[in-house]
Amino acid sequence: MSEALLSVKDLKVHFPLGKGLLGGAGGVVKAVDGISFDLRPGETLGIVGESGCGKSTLGRAILRLTRTTEGQVVWLGQDFLGLDKNSLREARRDLQIIFQDPLASLDPRMTIGAIIARPLKTFCPDLGKAEIDKRVKEAMAQVGLAPEMMRRYPHEFSGGQCQRIGIARAMILRPKLIVCDEPVSALDVSIQAQIINLLRTLQAELGLSLLFISHNLSVVRHISHRVMVLYLGKVMEIGAREAFYANPMHPYSKALISAIPLPDPKAERARERITLQGDLPSPIKPPEGCRFCTRCPIATELCHASEPPLSPRADGRLVACHHA
């Protein structure tokens, strides 16, 4: 096993709630509450979970776009959260992000050429105009955009093309890691497939590492080497793709996979489904013991009393469950 590119250790992001004008209860939202994992060079880790599980906050906290409360992020052997302004800026060349809403993440007043060139101008101020143009055109070609379009504005492009622009902007500095935050959720199915294939190709050709955040387990299956399932700020299960999808161990992973409607009517009718009761509990007041115990079909007294640790299983997987 090669050295970890990124190592996240017991990361916590807590948001204090204001008391408010009407004297609200205060309290703390524990969006990310003690998450640890390693990411290897060239690896794609899929991060899945439902709304409020902390997946986007985790991605942003790793990039220091959100302040962390506790824990460590080790990037290429150095303490990333402890870096001063200048070193952080230098380190960020290698870390990029792609957002969910492709149009909203592009400045409407800049041409797409200028948008894609921006990171280059920021980090390589000595580059001449001709060199910048050349690299922008290369990046555009790489993501399947015709270089002649560089003088156009974002509103002239479709959602899928805007996402390609976002990917070109993220790629132009040849980063080592890209955090992809729901990059295909806003796209139509036929376009979604194009973007998934593009990310797969770039990943394989350039040896990039991706943190691929998504609520869609079918999409994650197509792009990830490993999968991490979050629930209310905690890791429920993390393991290799094949093993995870063939035999999810945590009852929440099982329910998640079982809840996906299959595009196959016969399989749908034949299928035994685990339907969870109730909604996600409020992250302000997560349940005592195991966070999933209020909705878990196999919860016992033990689960309400004590929180199961994330422990290794035979196939190298980590699962946080007393009964799995």
Added chain:
Amino acid sequence: MLSTPMSADPLGRQVAAPILSVRELCVDFKLEHGIVRAVDGVSFDVRRGEVLGIVGESGSGKSQILMAAMGLTAVNGKCSGSVTFEGREILNASPEKLDKIRGSSMSMIFQDPMTSLNPYMRVQDQLAEVLTAHQGKSRKEAIDIAVEMLERVRIPDAARRISLYPHEFSGGMRQRVMIAMALLCRPALLFADEPTTALDVTVQAQILDLLSNLVRDLNAAVVIVTHDLGVIARMCDRVMVLYGGRVMEEAAIDDLFEAPRHPYSQGLMAATPRLDDDVAHDLRTIPGAPRALTGKMGGCPFAPRCERRIERCTIETPALLRGAGGRAAACHLVTP
């Protein structure tokens, strides 16, 4: 109760007459740069007890079909063709006439419960209004029935929570309120526009279960509009694939998923990632992007993205041809 009117199907068998018949429906929108045709000659029937799915990508016109039938087309839109409900023409009918049908025998579940419920009104007032306005019930009676309906959509502690405002419910609970509201009048025809798209997958599973049970109990006719082939496979008896405002293919659910015939249906299915397909290879894609809405075009709307396109496809719009077993396809290269 009235007996269901009967009619003969193409094979001469007696079948229930459709409750909703849509014929050559067109919806045009007047925009700054000209007229855009969002729905272009769509025809279909739905019968009681039947769930019809309409699947398509953005700009396919799928939601506009429902809006036209409900009389909710935006002011810059113009509908033509025919929509009959139980034999009566309702397309472009007056709001007074529509109000007699909407909320009593025809209702709709919208995609986003937060923007479709009134944030200033308690849930009980919004629900009771349906019954006091359409069925002449007293307020007290109406609230009793509404509580019962909230219990049926499994909102815990319904008697107390009915007096809350929409923002006090979670997303899944709000969607249950929407479903309860749409079903309060025990509609004969229910439209659902992306009913679970805004929900998390475990909550979506609950809502889909609930919806199938309730419509089965009511023996309602249902039209579900969605972009999700999984939701279609789970819920529908029959499906219509829409592209660029036109029907590309129509078939019974098993037929379509087993052997899609139209190149667009085939492309859509191959592009959908599944839990059981081969991940060693890339997903199949449809080149290009969905048609930008720009006026009328000649030829098949899918032609610019179709890999099997021949010259004829760009000149002549293929008609929707009906074949055996209720299958239909609109493609010069395919026999239905």
